[in-house]
């Protein structure tokens with residue numbers, strides 16, 4: 001089998017050459033086959049012929065989620081329907097789901113980038129991969145499935161949920177790899193504890209967690225409670241699904257599969273590139289997609305980019321944790337708050353679990369934020385005074401991190417609804433105006 005990951009270790013010059021050729025082709029194809037791109041490029045006065053270096057990317061127009069909505073369901077496709085062999089949709093976290101489609105070639109590319117994703121955690125033949133991402137329209141399940149099969153691991157297509165069955169597989173099938181959203185991973189960790197299973201007796205070695213924002217605090221919890229190395233993986237349906245970016249075992253940012261996806265970080269207000277290391281919106285141009293080429297697609301995800309070489313030897317740039325999306329930013333009493341900041345604060349408070357919900361209300365024109373968070377079993381057993389004490393601590397920590405006074409409600413264990421896919425962290429009860 002060819003070494004799928006060889007491209008991750010070529011020189012920067014060689015990678016740039018590859019990217020440039022692919023970019024020119026992608027833009028030419030998009031212009032020739034998709035009316036939206038033809039029109040957009042015409043308006044911007046840009047064409048594939050103008051692209052002489054990667055820097056010329058800046059001259060190309062942006063695309064956004066609204067373009068998918070305006071051309072729903074198939075208007076962005078660059079191939080006729082008889083070349084499509086798979087259809088997926090985004091989770092619809094922020095509204096109507098986006099429909100995405102793949103040619104046979106796209107599925108091959110996707111399997112390869114997913115193979116590289118699991119290889120970043122050392123997965124190969126002999127591994128047993130418990131794939132607890134949802135199978136179905138969501139790209140997570142089948143994405144990991146094909147990648148893990150391609151490297152020769154044994155895949156358990158268990159999907160999300162059915163926690164009892166997950167425990168059975170963990171124990172009896174000897175799963176060495178877990179793929180799940182971090183919130184569901186934590187739920188499984190609890191179930192393992194409740195069943196009286198010592199995680200050290202399980203064979204888990206590495207977990208691939210993604211599809212929703214999470215924090216270093218959450219990583220520590222997953223690593224210690226499941227006795228594995230937790231790697232962050234990022235993907236987005238419009239671009240491909242999972243497989244866009246993954247951490248190596250250095251765990252200092254996620255390497256972007258740059259031979260297929262060209263990443264930029266721009267200021268979401270001015271759309272100008274930000275200086276290196278500065279937070280902004282991740283913009284991705286696909287280099288090899290056949291069915292759904294994307295030019296400068298605004299992901300709405302906020303992160304920063306680190307082009308410094310990584311100790312692992314990969315040439316690929318790294319993006320930092322996704323700290324939020326431009327559309328999950330809450331404005332509460334004029335202060336910008338991301339749910340992940342709340343998680344960051346809560347994971348620094350001993351005595352609570354990272355199961356939480358933000359409830360925002362408005363009364364007399366004034367917004368209030370309630371943060372509901374679960375006590376650990378020990379704190380709950382110690383009684384109401386202990387819970388109040390922890391609430392006061394959490395309130396101080398939250399104020400320090402988000403600059404807002406929140407009402408903290410420390411609730412008994414297992415009282416906040418568990419998700420099997422992406423966790424719901426916000427209940428915004430303010431009237432829409």
Ligand code: ADP
Nearest residue numbers: 090091092093210211212213233234235237322
């Ligand atoms: P949506 O959730 O928008 O309906 P998708 O199902 O395609 O669409 O999920 C992609 C989104 O999930 C990304 O845009 C990002 O917001 C989020 N996401 C994926 N991976 C991560 C990650 N590792 N960390 C934080 N957020 C992530």
Ligand code: ZN
Nearest residue numbers: 248250310312
């Ligand atoms: Zn690395």
